[in-house]
Amino acid sequence: MNATKQAQTPQPRPLPPAPSNMNEAWTTVVRRGGRKAQASLDPRLVPAAAAPQAMGRTVAGTKKKGRKPRKPRAPRSAAVVLELLPAAKEKGLTYGEVMAQARCSVDIDAIGVEGGIRVRHTANGARLLECPGADSGVAADKLATRLREILPDSQVVRIERPVRMAEIKVTGLDECATKVEVAAAIASQGNCALAQVKVGELRSCYSGTFTVWARCPVQAAILLATPPQGRPADSPGKLRVGWVIAHVQLQEARPWRCLRCFGTGHGLARCPSSVDRSGLCFRCGQPGHKAASCTAAAPHCVLCDAVKRRALF
Ligand SMILES: [Zn+2]
Ligand SMILES: [Zn+2]
Ligand SMILES: [Zn+2]
Structure with missing residues:
Protein backbone atom coordinates (compact mmCIF):
# COMPACT_ATOMS: atom_id res chain seq x y z
CA MET A 1 0.00 0.00 0.00
CA PRO A 47 29.01 32.94 -27.74
CA ALA A 48 27.00 31.75 -24.75
CA ALA A 49 27.59 34.91 -22.70
CA ALA A 50 26.28 37.19 -25.42
CA ALA A 51 23.35 35.00 -26.45
CA PRO A 52 20.70 35.99 -23.84
CA GLN A 53 21.24 39.68 -24.51
CA ALA A 54 20.98 39.21 -28.25
CA MET A 55 17.78 37.19 -27.82
CA GLY A 56 16.28 39.84 -25.56
CA ARG A 57 16.90 42.43 -28.21
CA THR A 58 15.09 40.47 -30.92
CA VAL A 59 12.11 39.84 -28.62
CA ALA A 60 11.86 43.54 -27.82
CA GLY A 61 12.08 44.32 -31.52
CA THR A 62 9.17 42.08 -32.51
CA LYS A 63 7.08 43.35 -29.59
CA LYS A 64 7.50 46.90 -30.86
CA LYS A 65 6.19 45.92 -34.30
CA GLY A 66 3.05 44.19 -32.97
CA ARG A 67 1.76 47.00 -30.73
CA LYS A 68 3.54 50.28 -30.90
CA PRO A 69 3.88 51.84 -27.44
CA ARG A 70 2.68 55.43 -27.30
CA LYS A 71 5.46 56.85 -25.15
CA PRO A 72 5.02 60.59 -24.67
CA ARG A 73 7.44 62.72 -26.65
CA ALA A 74 8.83 66.11 -25.76
CA PRO A 75 6.75 68.89 -27.36
CA ARG A 76 8.41 70.72 -30.24
CA SER A 77 6.83 74.04 -29.29
CA ALA A 78 5.38 75.92 -26.31
CA ALA A 79 2.05 77.72 -26.43
CA VAL A 80 0.10 80.54 -24.85
CA VAL A 81 -3.70 80.61 -25.10
CA LEU A 82 -5.48 83.93 -25.39
CA GLU A 83 -9.25 83.73 -24.90
CA LEU A 84 -11.87 86.48 -24.90
CA LEU A 85 -14.41 85.82 -22.15
CA PRO A 86 -18.14 86.74 -22.41
CA ALA A 87 -17.38 90.08 -20.70
CA ALA A 88 -15.24 91.02 -23.73
CA LYS A 89 -18.21 90.54 -26.06
CA GLU A 90 -20.31 92.85 -23.89
CA LYS A 91 -17.62 95.50 -24.22
CA GLY A 92 -17.49 94.95 -27.99
CA LEU A 93 -13.87 93.80 -27.87
CA THR A 94 -12.69 91.63 -30.79
CA TYR A 95 -9.76 89.24 -31.25
CA GLY A 96 -8.42 91.55 -33.97
CA GLU A 97 -8.20 94.49 -31.56
CA VAL A 98 -6.68 92.45 -28.73
CA MET A 99 -4.11 90.81 -31.01
CA ALA A 100 -3.16 94.21 -32.46
CA GLN A 101 -2.74 95.62 -28.96
CA ALA A 102 -0.58 92.64 -28.01
CA ARG A 103 1.57 92.96 -31.13
CA CYS A 104 2.46 96.61 -30.63
CA SER A 105 3.11 96.25 -26.89
CA VAL A 106 5.16 93.03 -26.74
CA ASP A 107 8.59 92.73 -28.36
CA ILE A 108 8.82 88.99 -28.99
CA ASP A 109 12.47 89.18 -30.06
CA ALA A 110 13.38 90.72 -26.70
CA ILE A 111 11.49 87.92 -24.93
CA GLY A 112 13.55 85.34 -26.80
CA VAL A 113 10.99 83.87 -29.21
CA GLU A 114 13.05 82.82 -32.21
CA GLY A 115 11.55 82.48 -35.66
CA GLY A 116 8.24 84.20 -34.91
CA ILE A 117 4.96 82.96 -33.46
CA ARG A 118 2.38 80.77 -35.16
CA VAL A 119 -1.21 81.78 -34.40
CA ARG A 120 -3.91 79.12 -34.57
CA HIS A 121 -7.58 78.99 -33.61
CA THR A 122 -8.64 76.52 -30.92
CA ALA A 123 -11.92 74.58 -30.90
CA ASN A 124 -13.72 77.31 -28.94
CA GLY A 125 -12.34 80.16 -31.06
CA ALA A 126 -9.52 81.22 -28.73
CA ARG A 127 -6.08 82.05 -30.13
CA LEU A 128 -3.21 79.63 -29.63
CA LEU A 129 0.14 81.45 -29.85
CA GLU A 130 2.78 78.82 -30.61
CA CYS A 131 6.44 79.55 -29.92
CA PRO A 132 8.53 77.09 -32.00
CA GLY A 133 11.40 75.07 -30.56
CA ALA A 134 11.72 72.35 -27.93
CA ASP A 135 13.28 74.79 -25.43
CA SER A 136 10.84 77.67 -26.00
CA GLY A 137 9.06 77.11 -22.67
CA VAL A 138 10.83 79.99 -20.94
CA ALA A 139 10.02 82.38 -23.80
CA ALA A 140 6.35 81.29 -23.74
CA ASP A 141 6.26 81.87 -19.96
CA LYS A 142 7.57 85.42 -20.52
CA LEU A 143 5.06 86.03 -23.31
CA ALA A 144 2.18 84.97 -21.04
CA THR A 145 3.44 87.25 -18.25
CA ARG A 146 3.76 90.22 -20.63
CA LEU A 147 0.29 89.66 -22.11
CA ARG A 148 -1.24 89.59 -18.61
CA GLU A 149 0.45 92.94 -17.90
CA ILE A 150 -0.69 94.79 -21.01
CA LEU A 151 -4.13 93.32 -21.73
CA PRO A 152 -7.39 94.09 -19.87
CA ASP A 153 -8.09 92.26 -16.62
CA SER A 154 -8.54 88.50 -16.33
CA GLN A 155 -12.34 88.86 -16.24
CA VAL A 156 -12.22 89.96 -19.89
CA VAL A 157 -9.22 88.20 -21.43
CA ARG A 158 -7.94 84.87 -20.18
CA ILE A 159 -4.24 84.12 -20.71
CA GLU A 160 -3.27 80.49 -20.18
CA ARG A 161 0.06 78.78 -20.54
CA PRO A 162 -0.87 75.12 -21.19
CA VAL A 163 1.85 72.56 -20.55
CA ARG A 164 1.72 69.05 -21.95
CA MET A 165 1.77 66.52 -19.13
CA ALA A 166 2.96 62.94 -18.88
CA GLU A 167 2.62 60.18 -16.32
CA ILE A 168 5.46 58.45 -14.50
CA LYS A 169 5.54 55.44 -12.19
CA VAL A 170 7.88 55.73 -9.22
CA THR A 171 8.82 52.41 -7.61
CA GLY A 172 11.06 51.31 -4.75
CA LEU A 173 9.99 54.00 -2.24
CA ASP A 174 10.39 53.27 1.46
CA GLU A 175 7.63 53.40 4.09
CA CYS A 176 8.47 56.90 5.29
CA ALA A 177 8.08 58.48 1.85
CA THR A 178 5.13 60.89 1.58
CA LYS A 179 3.24 62.35 -1.39
CA VAL A 180 4.59 65.81 -0.55
CA GLU A 181 8.15 64.50 -0.46
CA VAL A 182 7.78 62.70 -3.80
CA ALA A 183 6.26 65.81 -5.43
CA ALA A 184 9.12 67.98 -4.15
CA ALA A 185 11.68 65.47 -5.46
CA ILE A 186 10.03 65.38 -8.90
CA ALA A 187 9.94 69.19 -9.09
CA SER A 188 13.56 69.74 -8.03
CA GLN A 189 15.15 66.80 -9.89
CA GLY A 190 12.82 67.05 -12.90
CA ASN A 191 13.39 70.79 -13.20
CA CYS A 192 9.74 71.89 -13.13
CA ALA A 193 7.43 73.90 -10.88
CA LEU A 194 5.97 72.15 -7.84
CA ALA A 195 2.50 73.41 -8.82
CA GLN A 196 2.76 71.37 -12.04
CA VAL A 197 3.33 68.08 -10.20
CA LYS A 198 0.47 65.84 -9.07
CA VAL A 199 1.21 62.72 -7.04
CA GLY A 200 -1.28 59.89 -6.45
CA GLU A 201 -1.68 57.65 -3.42
CA LEU A 202 1.29 55.51 -2.37
CA ARG A 203 0.62 51.80 -2.69
CA SER A 204 2.53 49.04 -0.95
CA CYS A 205 4.03 46.20 -2.98
CA TYR A 206 4.79 42.57 -2.16
CA SER A 207 8.43 43.42 -1.66
CA GLY A 208 7.60 45.88 1.14
CA THR A 209 8.44 48.90 -0.98
CA PHE A 210 5.96 51.54 -2.17
CA THR A 211 4.86 52.62 -5.64
CA VAL A 212 3.19 55.83 -6.76
CA TRP A 213 1.96 57.33 -10.04
CA ALA A 214 2.58 60.99 -10.72
CA ARG A 215 1.79 63.57 -13.41
CA CYS A 216 4.27 66.25 -14.38
CA PRO A 217 5.30 68.21 -17.51
CA VAL A 218 6.50 65.94 -20.34
CA GLN A 219 10.04 67.33 -20.27
CA ALA A 220 10.37 66.60 -16.54
CA ALA A 221 8.95 63.09 -17.00
CA ILE A 222 11.40 62.29 -19.81
CA LEU A 223 14.32 63.73 -17.86
CA LEU A 224 13.50 61.67 -14.74
CA ALA A 225 12.81 58.44 -16.66
CA THR A 226 16.06 58.63 -18.63
CA PRO A 227 18.40 55.86 -17.43
CA PRO A 228 21.78 56.93 -16.01
CA GLN A 229 24.62 57.05 -18.51
CA GLY A 230 26.00 53.67 -19.47
CA ARG A 231 22.78 51.82 -18.59
CA PRO A 232 20.61 50.05 -21.22
CA ALA A 233 17.96 52.24 -22.84
CA ASP A 234 15.08 50.25 -21.29
CA SER A 235 16.29 50.53 -17.68
CA PRO A 236 14.51 53.00 -15.37
CA GLY A 237 15.58 56.48 -14.41
CA LYS A 238 16.38 57.47 -10.84
CA LEU A 239 14.70 59.73 -8.30
CA ARG A 240 16.18 60.42 -4.90
CA VAL A 241 13.45 60.56 -2.23
CA GLY A 242 14.78 60.92 1.31
CA TRP A 243 17.42 58.23 1.77
CA VAL A 244 16.15 56.07 -1.05
CA ILE A 245 16.93 56.03 -4.76
CA ALA A 246 13.61 55.17 -6.39
CA HIS A 247 13.09 54.04 -9.98
CA VAL A 248 11.16 56.12 -12.53
CA GLN A 249 9.40 54.76 -15.61
CA LEU A 250 7.58 56.79 -18.23
CA GLN A 251 4.00 55.58 -18.71
CA GLU A 252 2.28 55.26 -22.08
CA ALA A 253 0.19 58.21 -23.16
CA ARG A 254 -3.47 57.53 -22.39
CA PRO A 255 -6.19 58.24 -24.95
CA TRP A 256 -8.13 61.48 -24.64
CA ARG A 257 -11.21 60.60 -22.60
CA CYS A 258 -14.58 62.38 -22.57
CA LEU A 259 -15.85 63.17 -19.05
CA ARG A 260 -19.47 63.13 -20.23
CA CYS A 261 -19.88 59.85 -22.19
CA PHE A 262 -16.55 58.19 -21.14
CA GLY A 263 -15.75 57.66 -24.85
CA THR A 264 -12.34 58.38 -26.37
CA GLY A 265 -11.06 60.80 -28.98
CA HIS A 266 -13.08 63.90 -28.05
CA GLY A 267 -13.55 66.25 -25.11
CA LEU A 268 -16.50 67.22 -22.94
CA ALA A 269 -17.25 70.37 -24.98
CA ARG A 270 -17.71 68.47 -28.26
CA CYS A 271 -19.35 65.28 -27.03
CA PRO A 272 -21.53 63.79 -29.80
CA SER A 273 -23.09 61.12 -27.55
CA SER A 274 -26.77 61.08 -26.56
CA VAL A 275 -25.85 59.55 -23.20
CA ASP A 276 -24.67 61.66 -20.27
CA ARG A 277 -22.63 59.52 -17.86
CA SER A 278 -21.00 62.43 -16.04
CA GLY A 279 -22.84 61.51 -12.82
CA LEU A 280 -21.51 57.95 -12.83
CA CYS A 281 -18.35 56.49 -11.35
CA PHE A 282 -15.73 56.01 -14.05
CA ARG A 283 -14.55 52.77 -12.45
CA CYS A 284 -17.74 50.81 -11.65
CA GLY A 285 -20.40 52.75 -13.57
CA GLN A 286 -22.65 53.34 -10.52
CA PRO A 287 -24.01 56.79 -9.57
CA GLY A 288 -23.43 58.59 -6.27
CA HIS A 289 -19.64 58.52 -6.04
CA LYS A 290 -16.49 59.14 -8.07
CA ALA A 291 -13.75 56.71 -9.10
CA ALA A 292 -11.31 58.08 -6.51
CA SER A 293 -13.57 56.91 -3.67
CA CYS A 294 -14.94 53.80 -5.45
CA THR A 295 -15.23 50.76 -3.18
CA ALA A 296 -16.54 48.27 -5.76
CA ALA A 297 -14.65 44.97 -5.67
CA ALA A 298 -14.13 44.84 -9.43
CA PRO A 299 -14.20 47.54 -12.10
CA HIS A 300 -17.15 47.49 -14.48
CA CYS A 301 -16.99 49.12 -17.90
CA VAL A 302 -20.25 50.88 -18.84
CA LEU A 303 -19.13 51.30 -22.46
CA CYS A 304 -18.70 47.54 -22.98
CA ASP A 305 -22.04 47.05 -21.22
CA ALA A 306 -23.80 49.40 -23.65
CA VAL A 307 -22.30 47.56 -26.64
CA LYS A 308 -23.46 44.19 -25.25
CA ARG A 309 -27.01 45.46 -24.66
CA ARG A 310 -27.18 46.82 -28.20
CA ALA A 311 -26.12 43.41 -29.51
CA LEU A 312 -28.86 41.61 -27.51
CA PHE A 313 -31.90 43.72 -28.40
ZN1 LIG B 1 -18.32 62.20 -25.04
ZN1 LIG C 1 -17.45 53.17 -8.37
ZN1 LIG D 1 -14.92 48.48 -21.78
Whole structure:
Protein backbone atom coordinates (compact mmCIF):
# COMPACT_ATOMS: atom_id res chain seq x y z
CA MET A 1 0.00 0.00 0.00
CA ASN A 2 2.81 2.27 0.90
CA ALA A 3 4.53 1.45 -2.31
CA THR A 4 1.49 2.30 -4.49
CA LYS A 5 1.00 5.58 -2.67
CA GLN A 6 4.57 6.46 -3.34
CA ALA A 7 4.15 5.57 -6.96
CA GLN A 8 1.08 7.82 -7.22
CA THR A 9 2.73 10.93 -5.81
CA PRO A 10 3.82 13.03 -8.76
CA GLN A 11 7.53 13.00 -9.28
CA PRO A 12 9.29 16.15 -10.44
CA ARG A 13 9.71 15.99 -14.17
CA PRO A 14 13.34 15.44 -15.14
CA LEU A 15 14.87 18.54 -16.62
CA PRO A 16 15.54 18.40 -20.34
CA PRO A 17 19.19 18.05 -21.22
CA ALA A 18 21.07 21.31 -21.29
CA PRO A 19 21.10 22.84 -24.77
CA SER A 20 24.25 21.79 -26.48
CA ASN A 21 24.33 24.40 -29.23
CA MET A 22 25.86 27.03 -26.91
CA ASN A 23 28.95 24.86 -26.45
CA GLU A 24 28.95 24.04 -30.10
CA ALA A 25 28.95 27.73 -30.85
CA TRP A 26 32.09 28.16 -28.80
CA THR A 27 33.88 25.28 -30.42
CA THR A 28 32.77 26.35 -33.88
CA VAL A 29 34.02 29.89 -33.36
CA VAL A 30 37.32 28.65 -31.99
CA ARG A 31 37.71 26.17 -34.83
CA ARG A 32 36.99 28.77 -37.49
CA GLY A 33 39.54 31.15 -36.01
CA GLY A 34 40.01 33.99 -38.46
CA ARG A 35 36.40 33.99 -39.69
CA LYS A 36 34.94 35.20 -36.38
CA ALA A 37 33.23 38.22 -37.87
CA GLN A 38 31.30 36.16 -40.37
CA ALA A 39 30.55 33.45 -37.82
CA SER A 40 28.97 35.89 -35.36
CA LEU A 41 26.26 36.73 -37.92
CA ASP A 42 24.83 33.23 -37.52
CA PRO A 43 22.61 33.30 -34.39
CA ARG A 44 23.67 29.74 -33.50
CA LEU A 45 27.27 30.83 -33.35
CA VAL A 46 26.85 33.65 -30.83
CA PRO A 47 29.01 32.94 -27.74
CA ALA A 48 27.00 31.75 -24.75
CA ALA A 49 27.59 34.91 -22.70
CA ALA A 50 26.28 37.19 -25.42
CA ALA A 51 23.35 35.00 -26.45
CA PRO A 52 20.70 35.99 -23.84
CA GLN A 53 21.24 39.68 -24.51
CA ALA A 54 20.98 39.21 -28.25
CA MET A 55 17.78 37.19 -27.82
CA GLY A 56 16.28 39.84 -25.56
CA ARG A 57 16.90 42.43 -28.21
CA THR A 58 15.09 40.47 -30.92
CA VAL A 59 12.11 39.84 -28.62
CA ALA A 60 11.86 43.54 -27.82
CA GLY A 61 12.08 44.32 -31.52
CA THR A 62 9.17 42.08 -32.51
CA LYS A 63 7.08 43.35 -29.59
CA LYS A 64 7.50 46.90 -30.86
CA LYS A 65 6.19 45.92 -34.30
CA GLY A 66 3.05 44.19 -32.97
CA ARG A 67 1.76 47.00 -30.73
CA LYS A 68 3.54 50.28 -30.90
CA PRO A 69 3.88 51.84 -27.44
CA ARG A 70 2.68 55.43 -27.30
CA LYS A 71 5.46 56.85 -25.15
CA PRO A 72 5.02 60.59 -24.67
CA ARG A 73 7.44 62.72 -26.65
CA ALA A 74 8.83 66.11 -25.76
CA PRO A 75 6.75 68.89 -27.36
CA ARG A 76 8.41 70.72 -30.24
CA SER A 77 6.83 74.04 -29.29
CA ALA A 78 5.38 75.92 -26.31
CA ALA A 79 2.05 77.72 -26.43
CA VAL A 80 0.10 80.54 -24.85
CA VAL A 81 -3.70 80.61 -25.10
CA LEU A 82 -5.48 83.93 -25.39
CA GLU A 83 -9.25 83.73 -24.90
CA LEU A 84 -11.87 86.48 -24.90
CA LEU A 85 -14.41 85.82 -22.15
CA PRO A 86 -18.14 86.74 -22.41
CA ALA A 87 -17.38 90.08 -20.70
CA ALA A 88 -15.24 91.02 -23.73
CA LYS A 89 -18.21 90.54 -26.06
CA GLU A 90 -20.31 92.85 -23.89
CA LYS A 91 -17.62 95.50 -24.22
CA GLY A 92 -17.49 94.95 -27.99
CA LEU A 93 -13.87 93.80 -27.87
CA THR A 94 -12.69 91.63 -30.79
CA TYR A 95 -9.76 89.24 -31.25
CA GLY A 96 -8.42 91.55 -33.97
CA GLU A 97 -8.20 94.49 -31.56
CA VAL A 98 -6.68 92.45 -28.73
CA MET A 99 -4.11 90.81 -31.01
CA ALA A 100 -3.16 94.21 -32.46
CA GLN A 101 -2.74 95.62 -28.96
CA ALA A 102 -0.58 92.64 -28.01
CA ARG A 103 1.57 92.96 -31.13
CA CYS A 104 2.46 96.61 -30.63
CA SER A 105 3.11 96.25 -26.89
CA VAL A 106 5.16 93.03 -26.74
CA ASP A 107 8.59 92.73 -28.36
CA ILE A 108 8.82 88.99 -28.99
CA ASP A 109 12.47 89.18 -30.06
CA ALA A 110 13.38 90.72 -26.70
CA ILE A 111 11.49 87.92 -24.93
CA GLY A 112 13.55 85.34 -26.80
CA VAL A 113 10.99 83.87 -29.21
CA GLU A 114 13.05 82.82 -32.21
CA GLY A 115 11.55 82.48 -35.66
CA GLY A 116 8.24 84.20 -34.91
CA ILE A 117 4.96 82.96 -33.46
CA ARG A 118 2.38 80.77 -35.16
CA VAL A 119 -1.21 81.78 -34.40
CA ARG A 120 -3.91 79.12 -34.57
CA HIS A 121 -7.58 78.99 -33.61
CA THR A 122 -8.64 76.52 -30.92
CA ALA A 123 -11.92 74.58 -30.90
CA ASN A 124 -13.72 77.31 -28.94
CA GLY A 125 -12.34 80.16 -31.06
CA ALA A 126 -9.52 81.22 -28.73
CA ARG A 127 -6.08 82.05 -30.13
CA LEU A 128 -3.21 79.63 -29.63
CA LEU A 129 0.14 81.45 -29.85
CA GLU A 130 2.78 78.82 -30.61
CA CYS A 131 6.44 79.55 -29.92
CA PRO A 132 8.53 77.09 -32.00
CA GLY A 133 11.40 75.07 -30.56
CA ALA A 134 11.72 72.35 -27.93
CA ASP A 135 13.28 74.79 -25.43
CA SER A 136 10.84 77.67 -26.00
CA GLY A 137 9.06 77.11 -22.67
CA VAL A 138 10.83 79.99 -20.94
CA ALA A 139 10.02 82.38 -23.80
CA ALA A 140 6.35 81.29 -23.74
CA ASP A 141 6.26 81.87 -19.96
CA LYS A 142 7.57 85.42 -20.52
CA LEU A 143 5.06 86.03 -23.31
CA ALA A 144 2.18 84.97 -21.04
CA THR A 145 3.44 87.25 -18.25
CA ARG A 146 3.76 90.22 -20.63
CA LEU A 147 0.29 89.66 -22.11
CA ARG A 148 -1.24 89.59 -18.61
CA GLU A 149 0.45 92.94 -17.90
CA ILE A 150 -0.69 94.79 -21.01
CA LEU A 151 -4.13 93.32 -21.73
CA PRO A 152 -7.39 94.09 -19.87
CA ASP A 153 -8.09 92.26 -16.62
CA SER A 154 -8.54 88.50 -16.33
CA GLN A 155 -12.34 88.86 -16.24
CA VAL A 156 -12.22 89.96 -19.89
CA VAL A 157 -9.22 88.20 -21.43
CA ARG A 158 -7.94 84.87 -20.18
CA ILE A 159 -4.24 84.12 -20.71
CA GLU A 160 -3.27 80.49 -20.18
CA ARG A 161 0.06 78.78 -20.54
CA PRO A 162 -0.87 75.12 -21.19
CA VAL A 163 1.85 72.56 -20.55
CA ARG A 164 1.72 69.05 -21.95
CA MET A 165 1.77 66.52 -19.13
CA ALA A 166 2.96 62.94 -18.88
CA GLU A 167 2.62 60.18 -16.32
CA ILE A 168 5.46 58.45 -14.50
CA LYS A 169 5.54 55.44 -12.19
CA VAL A 170 7.88 55.73 -9.22
CA THR A 171 8.82 52.41 -7.61
CA GLY A 172 11.06 51.31 -4.75
CA LEU A 173 9.99 54.00 -2.24
CA ASP A 174 10.39 53.27 1.46
CA GLU A 175 7.63 53.40 4.09
CA CYS A 176 8.47 56.90 5.29
CA ALA A 177 8.08 58.48 1.85
CA THR A 178 5.13 60.89 1.58
CA LYS A 179 3.24 62.35 -1.39
CA VAL A 180 4.59 65.81 -0.55
CA GLU A 181 8.15 64.50 -0.46
CA VAL A 182 7.78 62.70 -3.80
CA ALA A 183 6.26 65.81 -5.43
CA ALA A 184 9.12 67.98 -4.15
CA ALA A 185 11.68 65.47 -5.46
CA ILE A 186 10.03 65.38 -8.90
CA ALA A 187 9.94 69.19 -9.09
CA SER A 188 13.56 69.74 -8.03
CA GLN A 189 15.15 66.80 -9.89
CA GLY A 190 12.82 67.05 -12.90
CA ASN A 191 13.39 70.79 -13.20
CA CYS A 192 9.74 71.89 -13.13
CA ALA A 193 7.43 73.90 -10.88
CA LEU A 194 5.97 72.15 -7.84
CA ALA A 195 2.50 73.41 -8.82
CA GLN A 196 2.76 71.37 -12.04
CA VAL A 197 3.33 68.08 -10.20
CA LYS A 198 0.47 65.84 -9.07
CA VAL A 199 1.21 62.72 -7.04
CA GLY A 200 -1.28 59.89 -6.45
CA GLU A 201 -1.68 57.65 -3.42
CA LEU A 202 1.29 55.51 -2.37
CA ARG A 203 0.62 51.80 -2.69
CA SER A 204 2.53 49.04 -0.95
CA CYS A 205 4.03 46.20 -2.98
CA TYR A 206 4.79 42.57 -2.16
CA SER A 207 8.43 43.42 -1.66
CA GLY A 208 7.60 45.88 1.14
CA THR A 209 8.44 48.90 -0.98
CA PHE A 210 5.96 51.54 -2.17
CA THR A 211 4.86 52.62 -5.64
CA VAL A 212 3.19 55.83 -6.76
CA TRP A 213 1.96 57.33 -10.04
CA ALA A 214 2.58 60.99 -10.72
CA ARG A 215 1.79 63.57 -13.41
CA CYS A 216 4.27 66.25 -14.38
CA PRO A 217 5.30 68.21 -17.51
CA VAL A 218 6.50 65.94 -20.34
CA GLN A 219 10.04 67.33 -20.27
CA ALA A 220 10.37 66.60 -16.54
CA ALA A 221 8.95 63.09 -17.00
CA ILE A 222 11.40 62.29 -19.81
CA LEU A 223 14.32 63.73 -17.86
CA LEU A 224 13.50 61.67 -14.74
CA ALA A 225 12.81 58.44 -16.66
CA THR A 226 16.06 58.63 -18.63
CA PRO A 227 18.40 55.86 -17.43
CA PRO A 228 21.78 56.93 -16.01
CA GLN A 229 24.62 57.05 -18.51
CA GLY A 230 26.00 53.67 -19.47
CA ARG A 231 22.78 51.82 -18.59
CA PRO A 232 20.61 50.05 -21.22
CA ALA A 233 17.96 52.24 -22.84
CA ASP A 234 15.08 50.25 -21.29
CA SER A 235 16.29 50.53 -17.68
CA PRO A 236 14.51 53.00 -15.37
CA GLY A 237 15.58 56.48 -14.41
CA LYS A 238 16.38 57.47 -10.84
CA LEU A 239 14.70 59.73 -8.30
CA ARG A 240 16.18 60.42 -4.90
CA VAL A 241 13.45 60.56 -2.23
CA GLY A 242 14.78 60.92 1.31
CA TRP A 243 17.42 58.23 1.77
CA VAL A 244 16.15 56.07 -1.05
CA ILE A 245 16.93 56.03 -4.76
CA ALA A 246 13.61 55.17 -6.39
CA HIS A 247 13.09 54.04 -9.98
CA VAL A 248 11.16 56.12 -12.53
CA GLN A 249 9.40 54.76 -15.61
CA LEU A 250 7.58 56.79 -18.23
CA GLN A 251 4.00 55.58 -18.71
CA GLU A 252 2.28 55.26 -22.08
CA ALA A 253 0.19 58.21 -23.16
CA ARG A 254 -3.47 57.53 -22.39
CA PRO A 255 -6.19 58.24 -24.95
CA TRP A 256 -8.13 61.48 -24.64
CA ARG A 257 -11.21 60.60 -22.60
CA CYS A 258 -14.58 62.38 -22.57
CA LEU A 259 -15.85 63.17 -19.05
CA ARG A 260 -19.47 63.13 -20.23
CA CYS A 261 -19.88 59.85 -22.19
CA PHE A 262 -16.55 58.19 -21.14
CA GLY A 263 -15.75 57.66 -24.85
CA THR A 264 -12.34 58.38 -26.37
CA GLY A 265 -11.06 60.80 -28.98
CA HIS A 266 -13.08 63.90 -28.05
CA GLY A 267 -13.55 66.25 -25.11
CA LEU A 268 -16.50 67.22 -22.94
CA ALA A 269 -17.25 70.37 -24.98
CA ARG A 270 -17.71 68.47 -28.26
CA CYS A 271 -19.35 65.28 -27.03
CA PRO A 272 -21.53 63.79 -29.80
CA SER A 273 -23.09 61.12 -27.55
CA SER A 274 -26.77 61.08 -26.56
CA VAL A 275 -25.85 59.55 -23.20
CA ASP A 276 -24.67 61.66 -20.27
CA ARG A 277 -22.63 59.52 -17.86
CA SER A 278 -21.00 62.43 -16.04
CA GLY A 279 -22.84 61.51 -12.82
CA LEU A 280 -21.51 57.95 -12.83
CA CYS A 281 -18.35 56.49 -11.35
CA PHE A 282 -15.73 56.01 -14.05
CA ARG A 283 -14.55 52.77 -12.45
CA CYS A 284 -17.74 50.81 -11.65
CA GLY A 285 -20.40 52.75 -13.57
CA GLN A 286 -22.65 53.34 -10.52
CA PRO A 287 -24.01 56.79 -9.57
CA GLY A 288 -23.43 58.59 -6.27
CA HIS A 289 -19.64 58.52 -6.04
CA LYS A 290 -16.49 59.14 -8.07
CA ALA A 291 -13.75 56.71 -9.10
CA ALA A 292 -11.31 58.08 -6.51
CA SER A 293 -13.57 56.91 -3.67
CA CYS A 294 -14.94 53.80 -5.45
CA THR A 295 -15.23 50.76 -3.18
CA ALA A 296 -16.54 48.27 -5.76
CA ALA A 297 -14.65 44.97 -5.67
CA ALA A 298 -14.13 44.84 -9.43
CA PRO A 299 -14.20 47.54 -12.10
CA HIS A 300 -17.15 47.49 -14.48
CA CYS A 301 -16.99 49.12 -17.90
CA VAL A 302 -20.25 50.88 -18.84
CA LEU A 303 -19.13 51.30 -22.46
CA CYS A 304 -18.70 47.54 -22.98
CA ASP A 305 -22.04 47.05 -21.22
CA ALA A 306 -23.80 49.40 -23.65
CA VAL A 307 -22.30 47.56 -26.64
CA LYS A 308 -23.46 44.19 -25.25
CA ARG A 309 -27.01 45.46 -24.66
CA ARG A 310 -27.18 46.82 -28.20
CA ALA A 311 -26.12 43.41 -29.51
CA LEU A 312 -28.86 41.61 -27.51
CA PHE A 313 -31.90 43.72 -28.40
ZN1 LIG B 1 -18.32 62.20 -25.04
ZN1 LIG C 1 -17.45 53.17 -8.37
ZN1 LIG D 1 -14.92 48.48 -21.78
